[in-house]
Amino acid sequence: MSEFIGSIWWLIVALGVLVTFHEFGHYWVARRCGVKVLRFSVGFGRPLWMRRGKDGTEYVIAAIPLGGYVKMLDEREGTVPANLVDQAFNRQSVWKRIAIVIAGPLANLILCVALFWTMFVVGRPDYAPVVGEAQGIAASGGLHAGDTVLAVDDRPTPTWSEVQLALIPAALDHADTKVRVRTVLGDEATRTLALSKLPDSFDERRAVEAIGITPRHLLMPALIGRVLPDTPAWGVLAEGDRILAIDGEPVTSFDDIPALVRKLGERGGSAMIEVQRKDDRLALELAPRRIKKPTGETDWGLGIGPAVPQEPAKDAVLRYGPVAAVPAAVREGVHQANELFAMIGRAFSGRVSVQNTVAGPITIARAANMSAQHGAGWFLQLLAMLSLSLGILNLLPIPILDGGHLLYYLIELVKGSPVSERAMAAGQYVGLALIAGLMGLAFYNDIMNNLVR
Template sequence: MNEILGSVWWLIVSLGVLVTFHEFGHYWVARRCGVRVLRFSVGFGRPLWSRRGRDGVEYVVAAIPLGGYVKMLDERETPVAPAEQSEAFNRQPVLRRMAIVAAGPIANLLLCVALLWLMFVIGRPDFAPVVGHADGLAAQAGLERGDTVTAVDGRPTPTWTDVQMALIPTALDRRDVPVRIERADGGEATRALALSRLPSAIDERRVLDAIGLAGRHDLVAARVGRIEPNTPAAGVLREGDLVTAIDGSPVGAWSDIPSLVERLGERGGTAMVEVDREGERLALELAPRRIARDSGEAAWVLGIAAAQPAPPERDAVLRHGPIEAIPAALNETVQQTRELVAMIGRAFSGRVAVQNTVAGPVTIARAANAYADLGVAWFLTMLAMLSLSLGILNLLPIPILDGGHLLYYLIELAKGSPVSERAMAAGQYVGLALIAGLMGLAFYNDIVNNLVR
């Protein structure tokens, strides 16, 4: 119940901030262009609060917090007295109208930069970019446990999140990339990660699993949590034992155990399993047994399961000074803009599943609550990405959105006269249909991703 209330609260806070800045962009530029603003509303529907300012603008907070609007004086909506026509939006030169319309998305882009700057100054706790486990393509590239990833495809990776953000788009494009590492012995090297060999169908949310790469923080300690009855480990190992070696091969994490047990089983016979039991080092004799799993495949096992791991501690902080944070925030905004535009292109081309690209309010609410639990810096990161997404999506040339209006004005500039009302009306219907389709897809994704799975 607390998670539900928290999700709703942080959704309202997030959308409230983003919508307010977006609409303020329209409002501020409209006022500077001499256009009279009648209403500034955050939210739709019945007003929960309203006040008329000294400037004559009605400021409103409405009941449905899924958007907002700035209502301006416009002859297309209401009769305008001749003395006030110069303040009407529709009477403005086309370049002024374009500036007013573009101001909303631009405000969101500027907000993104400001939020990222603040995040860098505060410092975002993260995990060090140290490899904890490598198999599959990662192991074939030569990545090993203990390697510190310093750059992916020329992009610096000071944290594990940066490693993920650099690898995901290249993996989706099936593009081979160089990975710069610092080895555990202090030497530097470059590994060629052959992402072109990834299978055609992978879960975009589990790209690193498909690559075979896991961070040091993902490692599960090789501590026994449960012993299955009537198995080789029953009566020999105990819950709480920390496995340190199997048949002379060291064990550093739980992920080391299956391959060592498999190798021991293929060899045949018994071997010594070394454990740390409450500070006492023991060597216990065990022989694995081959059993059939639920999938139908047979495997060699000891009959043990891992103990529930404690949450890993964040051992890195992404932080810059106030001056250094300015170019860092600008560069991050440019980088994320490129990735977002590329992701939209992948969605339209069918290279990524639409259920993983269009998020509805439930998904956004849960993400906002999760990021808020991680701390202020992480919440600012999420808010910045939402602001960037809102700005970019509003620039799409879809009627009703700001980008659709800009398209009309570009046509007007090209032909020397406004788009006909008939064409604009047709465009509005098309835009409504597209927006309704996107909203339907977003709610469908919410149901599939949050309720069905």
């Protein structure tokens, strides 16, 4: 399946699940409040499939899978038979109308926790939270290669993704952060990262890199991909050799080699290069010499190049048992909700770019496809995050959203009478303008982040 087709397919699947649960929340509560539901539609436009239930409700799957709706009997939208007036939405008490409207976002919040629970039970393959290289702020804070990150502040980090999710908000806030680690010697220690020293402007998408941390799984393996003719390595080293040590100094990645070779060349003479060749461990004597680079400069070298890096195998799994997954799912839902509110606050205050905050359908589609390729656990996590976002954003007091209707009903409770139709119509225009602007920004971000780059 191509990336384009896969992205469209998984976007449809994601929206189908989220919209169905959202609208089912409205539908379920409306039925229990005595309101007649005329249509339950997943998608907009021409119906592709339709079935009429015994209760008279039309269940529809429509052609445009970018939303959905529940149409209820309402005197404001058409003539209602006298025998059905008591089942009209507008004739219900304000508390029933509030319950029906709020049920959609609540359904998404409940679905979010359920999806996190399923993810924890199924398991999400990931990488171990091991530091491969520490520079800059990370090195100044005491992090070293081989440290296993156990927690960032008070948030446990069983996998590298949790390390990223904890460090990125702290970096955006320029907040000094405590990191609990287990060193290569097995001792536990707490380090402090002075994130307040980060520059005012840095690439928000590469916050962890700006801190100076490279995880172990992203280090380029010390695997030889080519040996250049007429160089010290020619006839001694071979493609496929993994360099283990140079002159007794261990090598963990290909990035370690230039500095060690330069040190050896400046010292003069030869040294032993330890390599793994298939099942054999060999010690080979080599003396580096100055080699001309493509830039025209010369530097000490052996005459070798790295192998094309492949995606490393995941070496950790985020998983809980069915019982332990319940509180873990609730905690994760609450934590991610807090982070979402914090990110909205950062966007409004200008601390983060709205270009990296508001995502459109292209970004969501690509993320859905990528997460699906990584496995069920990753796709479930994305669905949970999208469901949470949909639930919270729908509660914002913007007319035409559920939160806007709730605002009208709260005003009705205070003043003792419904908001006038004129005020509601004006609010609808304001809401449409805001939503149109938000959609325009989302599409603009999609173009800038995915097509122009």
